Amino acid sequence: MFDKILIANRGEIAIRIMRGCKELDVKTAAVYSDADKTSLYTNYADEKYALGNPSPAKSYLNIDKIIDIAIDSGSDAIHPGYGFLAENPAFASACEKNGIKLIGPTSNVIQEMGDKITSKKLMKKAGVPVIEGTPDGVTDIKEASKIANKIGYPVIVKASAGGGGIGMRAVYEEDELIRAIESTQSVASTNFGDSTVFIEKYLERPRHIEFQVLADESGNVIHVADRECSIQRRHQKLLEEAPSPIMTDELRNQMGESAVKAAETIGYSGAGTIEFLYDNGMYYFLEMNTRIQVEHPITEMITNIDLIKEQIKIAAGRELTLGQEDVVVNGHAIECRINAENPLADFSPDPGKITGYRSPGGPGVRLDSGVYMNYTIPTFYDSMISKLITYGRSRNESIARMKRALNEYIILGVKTTIPFHKAIMKNENFLQGDLHTHFIDEHKKGIDKEMENVILEDLERVSRLKSTFMPAKKIAAISSAVGSYLTNAKTQQINKKR
Numbered sequence: 001m002f003d004k005i006l007i008a009n010r011g012e013i014a015i016r017i018m019r020g021c022k023e024l025d026v027k028t029a030a031v032y033s034d035a036d037k038t039s040l041y042t043n044y045a046d047e048k049y050a051l052g053n054p055s056p057a058k059s060y061l062n063i064d065k066i067i068d069i070a071i072d073s074g075s076d077a078i079h080p081g082y083g084f085l086a087e088n089p090a091f092a093s094a095c096e097k098n099g100i101k102l103i104g105p106t107s108n109v110i111q112e113m114g115d116k117i118t119s120k121k122l123m124k125k126a127g128v129p130v131i132e133g134t135p136d137g138v139t140d141i142k143e144a145s146k147i148a149n150k151i152g153y154p155v156i157v158k159a160s161a162g163g164g165g166i167g168m169r170a171v172y173e174e175d176e177l178i179r180a181i182e183s184t185q186s187v188a189s190t191n192f193g194d195s196t197v198f199i200e201k202y203l204e205r206p207r208h209i210e211f212q213v214l215a216d217e218s219g220n221v222i223h224v225a226d227r228e229c230s231i232q233r234r235h236q237k238l239l240e241e242a243p244s245p246i247m248t249d250e251l252r253n254q255m256g257e258s259a260v261k262a263a264e265t266i267g268y269s270g271a272g273t274i275e276f277l278y279d280n281g282m283y284y285f286l287e288m289n290t291r292i293q294v295e296h297p298i299t300e301m302i303t304n305i306d307l308i309k310e311q312i313k314i315a316a317g318r319e320l321t322l323g324q325e326d327v328v329v330n331g332h333a334i335e336c337r338i339n340a341e342n343p344l345a346d347f348s349p350d351p352g353k354i355t356g357y358r359s360p361g362g363p364g365v366r367l368d369s370g371v372y373m374n375y376t377i378p379t380f381y382d383s384m385i386s387k388l389i390t391y392g393r394s395r396n397e398s399i400a401r402m403k404r405a406l407n408e409y410i411i412l413g414v415k416t417t418i419p420f421h422k423a424i425m426k427n428e429n430f431l432q433g434d435l436h437t438h439f440i441d442e443h444k445k446g447i448d449k450e451m452e453n454v455i456l457e458d459l460e461r462v463s464r465l466k467s468t469f470m471p472a473k474k475i476a477a478i479s480s481a482v483g484s485y486l487t488n489a490k491t492q493q494i495n496k497k498r
Ligand code: MV4
Pocket: 131, 156, 163, 164, 165, 200, 201, 202, 203, 204, 206, 208, 229, 230, 232, 235, 277, 286, 287, 437, 438
């Protein structure tokens, strides 16, 4: 086992990784930028090292600096978490060159999976279902038109490099094809320095279902079940659940077998995720993520497997002690991402000081967070405050617990996505498990209306506190904090009602 692991990340995931290290009796080293001097995670580490300048490029993305710190601190491994240097082949190769074990796959595997054309080819060859489309990049418009006609419209033009749906364009008729190709090429070129694009059949309302895999360095591969991640906004996940509401044992065996094949065929090692689009009874490989993901806790809850500890043990060269038969799905888990954003103003970020904080608890509630009362959320990084995870024996129980936990959760000083999640918990389509990747767009009106209702309910709850223990001044402050989500017009309407 490693003696010391450097955690090349910040916030809740740094804490989550350190928790795994503690349980394995491995020492930890944290890195922090000037903006993270007061961040909670640095206190969980045995040692901490300054990165200086808060800009991501100069701190958490600074490969040379992080490698130097790993060497100077005597760390024998680096855990990259998610984002930042996770999935950066240059970073993986720098670790390899310096004899530091990166907790993740090899640089070569990261590179191959980062290129969508390459990964799709590898999967097709391995017999994993892929969406019909051009096998290579398209440059010739005539050729592209011919293929698009053969596939049948709508088609989608995607960039081979990068990810996160950047530049991709759905095309409904031949007339639009040229412009879509040119636009995707141009966006891909600016963003990734690679203008290669490809075309495939466009699925209009698919579900996003992903499989967790674990692979050791001896070639043993298992899948650790599925997650449903269809509720996204501009390719940012907001809420995930495990298992998918549509999952059956049969479908899980089938998709799980494809996921295992996918990992096997590329010689994967570590924890990874195989993303699929599910449409009309069929599923197709979309992308592979070669990192631990934000939403890993829901898988941990339903399988009782500690994915972080498994990652570390695999990187230390141990063989998996879990066989496929040891992965038993039990119950249901939901994760709500609590971000400092105003969900009633296009999810615009609202970083700042947390002036009031009370976290939820009780049966089936897990909260992975990196914040505390009076903490100021820096403006330099993502706006996630915490991940609220609830577990139940059934989907309904996990939903009931999520509703309760969201109502217990008090965050003052910044606007959060809590009202959004409360609205989702009441949405009839969500309750039915009727989900797809355009869920939020399609139900925006209803969700917005429901958010206004829950904010009104919160105001009522605050006003009821008056008769119990809180001074009037405090009540007024909370009341105005809750009301600040709404537009001025709406607030006036509420004030009249009160
Ligand atoms: C698609 C698709 C429909 N048909 N490909 C979005 C991100 C990128 N990784 C791939 N994406 C999509 N690819 C075909 N052929 C729909 C999406 C998509 C999506 C996928 C997963 C989760 C959320 C999404 C939201 C919008 C579009």
